[in-house]
Amino acid sequence: MPRVKAAPKKCIKSNLQNPANSWVFVIKGEALELSDQYTGTGTPDIVTLRHPNTGESAVFLFSAANNSVQEILSFSDGKRGWFVDESVKNDGKMNLSSPIDPIFLVLPYLRKYCSNQVIPLDQLLRDEEFPETERLLKSSGLKYLNMIADRKGDEELNAFKYNEDKTLSWLKKKTEKLADILKAKNIQVTGGGAVSASFVKTGSPDNDSYLKYAHGIVSEYLMDDLSQKLLKYLNLPEDVPQSTLKRKSTQQTPQQESKKPRNEEENKSGSSNVLDLSKPDPKMPKTQVLNAKDKARNKAASGCKPISSFFKKT
Amino acid sequence: MFEARLINSAHFKKVLDAIKDLLKEASFDCSESGIQLQAMDDAHVSLVFLTLRSDGFDKYRCDRNLTMGMNIENLSKIFKCSSNDDTVTMKAQDDADTVTFTFESKKQKISDYEMKLMNLDQEHLGIPETDFSCVIRMPSAEFARICRDLSQFGESIVISCTKEGVKFSTSGDIGSANIKLAQNNNFDKEEESVTIEMQEPVTLTFACRYLNFFTKATPLAQQVQLSMSDNVPLVVEYQIPDLGQICYYLAPKIEEDEN
Numbered sequence: 001m002p003r004v005k006a007a008p009k010k011c012i013k014s015n016l017q018n019p020a021n022s023w024v025f026v027i028k029g030e031a032l033e034l035s036d037q038y039t040g041t042g043t044p045d046i047v048t049l050r051h052p053n054t055g056e057s058a059v060f061l062f063s064a065a066n067n068s069v070q071e072i073l074s075f076s077d078g079k080r081g082w083f084v085d086e087s088v089k090n091d092g093k094m095n096l097s098s099p100i101d102p103i104f105l106v107l108p109y110l111r112k113y114c115s116n117q118v119i120p121l122d123q124l125l126r127d128e129e130f131p132e133t134e135r136l137l138k139s140s141g142l143k144y145l146n147m148i149a150d151r152k153g154d155e156e157l158n159a160f161k162y163n164e165d166k167t168l169s170w171l172k173k174k175t176e177k178l179a180d181i182l183k184a185k186n187i188q189v190t191g192g193g194a195v196s197a198s199f200v201k202t203g204s205p206d207n208d209s210y211l212k213y214a215h216g217i218v219s220e221y222l223m224d225d226l227s228q229k230l231l232k233y234l235n236l237p238e239d240v241p242q243s244t245l246k247r248k249s250t251q252q253t254p255q256q257e258s259k260k261p262r263n264e265e266e267n268k269s270g271s272s273n274v275l276d277l278s279k280p281d282p283k284m285p286k287t288q289v290l291n292a293k294d295k296a297r298n299k300a301a302s303g304c305k306p307i308s309s310f311f312k313k314t
Numbered sequence: 315m316f317e318a319r320l321i322n323s324a325h326f327k328k329v330l331d332a333i334k335d336l337l338k339e340a341s342f343d344c345s346e347s348g349i350q351l352q353a354m355d356d357a358h359v360s361l362v363f364l365t366l367r368s369d370g371f372d373k374y375r376c377d378r379n380l381t382m383g384m385n386i387e388n389l390s391k392i393f394k395c396s397s398n399d400d401t402v403t404m405k406a407q408d409d410a411d412t413v414t415f416t417f418e419s420k421k422q423k424i425s426d427y428e429m430k431l432m433n434l435d436q437e438h439l440g441i442p443e444t445d446f447s448c449v450i451r452m453p454s455a456e457f458a459r460i461c462r463d464l465s466q467f468g469e470s471i472v473i474s475c476t477k478e479g480v481k482f483s484t485s486g487d488i489g490s491a492n493i494k495l496a497q498n499n500n501f502d503k504e505e506e507s508v509t510i511e512m513q514e515p516v517t518l519t520f521a522c523r524y525l526n527f528f529t530k531a532t533p534l535a536q537q538v539q540l541s542m543s544d545n546v547p548l549v550v551e552y553q554i555p556d557l558g559q560i561c562y563y564l565a566p567k568i569e570e571d572e573n
Contacts, residue, residue, distance in 0.1 A: 153568045157568070294356065297355070297356070299469075300357075300521040300523035301524070303521075303567045303568050305568065306358045307439075310546060
């Protein structure tokens with residue numbers, strides 16, 4: 001997953017009446033710009049989706065046309081504040097966004113539900129806890145879904161079945177690409193203990209070390225068991241405990257907590273002259289409360305073509 | 315003005331029982347020829363098509379075509395207030411927003427229930443005439459029993475129809491189950507015979523839960539007809555004697571493995 005550096009645009013939403021209600025974002029430009037083909041009126045949206053690694057909620061950014069997804073990482077060291085125009089913002093968190101391959105977000109759903117059965121994609125990406133998951137359907141990256149799953153039935157039906165072999169080889173390619181970039185950027189990857197990634201050491205580390213480091217980065221977006229399988233698939237030794245490979249420990253750190261959706265009050269914002277980035281809630285559809293019967297029925301219905309596709313509308 | 319009277323409210327109760335698990339609300343289209351209802355379930359994989367002919371009613375009058383959107387749950391609440399041998403009369407004015415049900419018992423008791431109608435977005439689907447590869451007729455109670463038994467084992471039922479007979483099978487966590495029925499013509503008791511008209515063999519998979527919804531219509535008819543062809547919905551048809559029919563359409567499950 002090469003992280004391409006584009007000139008980041010700083011987008012500071014100033015809200016002088018109530019500076020507590022704003023966040024500071026550093027966002028990659030392409031999420032904010034509308035492509036020429038896009039004629040809709042949407043704005044980039046911040047939504048919560050299920051994180052592919054933890055299964056917990058995490059914050060993501062959809063571009064206006066829903067065609068690209070970026071993850072949002074927030075950085076906070078507690079002793080920081082921002083000057084915004086002529087006021088001081090107490091909350092010194094910095095939110096960074098970087099593009100993410102939407103396939104990583106779909107992967108946990110595919111693994112969970114499509115291992116033994118075939119489900120059309122639009123049914124698969126219905127998550128009652130995270131209703132915005134449906135938006136992934138529009139993201140352009142999903143056309144490569146056949147890299148990790150087999151398409152079954154008609155093209156228009158868009159139904160898939162999870163294929164672990166394909167997934168592993170796809171992940172392997174991702175990891176190898178990432179390792180190449182690590183190598184090209186001369187990033188320090190050896191040493192089990194705490195070593196700065198910018199520490200320059202003489203003597204070049206072997207390929208495996210780069211692969212292992214890259215695997216750690218990729219694993220941040222994989223369920224733990226899949227990460228283990230990938231490790232085996234890459235022929236890497238398993239002796240190193242996972243936690244040292246991962247940049248993020250599995251414990252709940254304050255940083256992860258900051259990814260939780262903010263409460264309603266924080267979301268309410270006054271007028272803004274820049275992009276209104278803090279408005280995930282107002283148009284949140286009221287999710288219909290399904291009782292157990294309806295849920296069971298919907299489950300039974302999965303894997304069927306809609307009946308209307310057989311009959312002509314009159 | 316619309317008015318329809320049935321001597322036995324039990325008939326209509328059974329019809330309601332046959333649709334209330336699938337449909338939360340539905341539009342009843344009333345015309346001179348009778349009452350029709352066509353609706354998809356919420357998950358949009360099955361379709362119910364109910365026809366009640368005007369000549370099946372004791373008294374029937376429909377001056378202008380009328381569509382009445384009703385909440386099926388509330389409708390069956392109202393019918394729960396009637397006894398089986400009550401005479402029921404359904405009445406609505408043209409362009410009315412309510413419908414009235416009058417139950418008259420033999421003991422000179424008259425009860426009136428008025429229900430608010432709903433405006434439903436209705437989407438009528440044209441159902442094409444299809445020549446099915448297999449048409450199976452069998453006792454409805456037998457079909458209900460098979461669906462009920464197999465539902466304990468798995469979520470979907472494979473129905474495969476050949477010259478020899480029809481086989482229902484399923485498999486799940488605890489194991490698998492197979493039920494085979496051979497053709498058997500019983501001329502003394504026609505309602506107990508199993509007949510198969512087959513052009514070519516068909517094997518299709520369906521959601522068990524839906525088949526169990528359909529078998530709620532079992533009390534309406536002694537025989538059920540299953541019509542199947544590849545890549546078209548299954549039709550489960552119950553003929554309601556002297557009154558009409560109820561057909562259920564169910565989309566087959568997408569094949570697990572096409573090769």
